[in-house]
Amino acid sequence: MATFALSISHAGPRSFCLRPIRASSNGTGAGVPFSKPKSGGPAIMEIPLDKIRRPLMRTRANDPTKVKELMESIRLIGLQEPIDVLEVEGVYYGFSGCHRYEAHQRLGLPTIRCKVRRGTKETLRHHMR
Ligand code: ADP
Numbered sequence: 001m002a003t004f005a006l007s008i009s010h011a012g013p014r015s016f017c018l019r020p021i022r023a024s025s026n027g028t029g030a031g032v033p034f035s036k037p038k039s040g041g042p043a044i045m046e047i048p049l050d051k052i053r054r055p056l057m058r059t060r061a062n063d064p065t066k067v068k069e070l071m072e073s074i075r076l077i078g079l080q081e082p083i084d085v086l087e088v089e090g091v092y093y094g095f096s097g098c099h100r101y102e103a104h105q106r107l108g109l110p111t112i113r114c115k116v117r118r119g120t121k122e123t124l125r126h127h128m129r
Pocket residue numbers: 066070073074077078079080081082096097098099100101
């Protein structure tokens with residue numbers, strides 16, 4: 001199983017420091033160099049659950065059976081597909097991956113693997129519509 005790095009820092013506007021862990025996955029987690037994403041491309045990062053804002057969470061109910069099945073699976077084999085996250089001015093927003101996010105919460109996991117794309121406030125407004 002791969003090991004992912006999360007370093008905590010008190011410098012800067014964010015209270016934690018994340019570095020990309022894999023730009024792509026070969027399914028084994030082995031032999032893939034840690035690297036920054038190609039400019040503009042998504043980065044794969046472990047992000048603390050409480051650093052991901054979920055503005056639409058209260059408007060969409062998760063299927064509890066799906067969440068339970070995901071909890072079992074994630075407990076057994078880990079998260080196989082990162083959730084998509086939008087980063088706008090240093091703040092992370094999640095609009096999808098709701099069941100995986102809740103499964104992590106219920107399992108008491110502190111972080112979740114995310115595919116992070118940068119966006120503007122306009123991108124954010126588009127997602128909020
Ligand atoms: P979500 O709201 O999180 O997208 P869905 O039920 O719509 O929930 O989809 C579950 C997703 O979780 C699928 O894309 C599946 O590939 C992915 N996934 C990631 N890790 C696992 C895992 N360990 N077991 C089952 N599905 C997983």
